[in-house]
Amino acid sequence: MKIVFCDRDGVINRDSADYIKNWSEFEFLPGSLEALALLKSAGFQVIVVTNQSIIGRGMATPEILADTHARMSEAVRKAGGEILDILHCPHVPEDGCPCRKPRPGMLLAARDRHGIDLSRAVMIGDSVKDMDAASRAGLGQAFLVRTGNGGAAPASARKKGVRVDRVFDDLLAAARFLVKGDG
Ligand SMILES: [Mg+2]
Ligand SMILES: [Zn+2]
DSSP: OOEEEESSTTTTBBBTEEEEEEEEEEEOOHHHHHHHHHHHHHTTEEEEEEOOOOTTTTOHHHHHHHHHHHHHHHHHHHHHHOOEEEEEEEOOOGGGOOSTSSSHHHHHHHHHHHHHOGGEEEEEEEHHHHHHHHTTOSSSSEEEEGGGGGGGHHHHHHHTTOOOOEEEEEEHHHHHHHHHOOO
């Protein structure tokens, strides 16, 4: 099983400083639907792992988030892709939960749920937190994309000593690399 863990905001969809609180604010980034379809066609399975403190902040209910994710998954399916699972952290940083990235809790939970060999899995994210969570969970590779927060992230990761294996312009470029590299 070839697993790609994928952050949501800033990788699949456009991020916002005001958060993405519901489906009307959700906008796929250019190429992301194509990227997810490409990954599926090459036998990769995609699991989304996303910090969603909008719930802990009272800006959205779990039901609204579930609705957003159902619609996202349906749009991905219609475009030929597939999201195997979506794990989210509903907490705020002050909660000190084990699941909010950069902590590895969601990756470990996905491992237990799906029997994943994390050492062969890949993380694609737009922030240092994604890369840090990947390292802490022992993922095989951590790819940073320049969309979302990703413009400043490579320098920030270097400064913080967080491992980044490769940097791509966007999810589609990362997907093309994975598909080509895997043959
Ligand atoms: Mg992000
Ligand atoms: Zn959490």
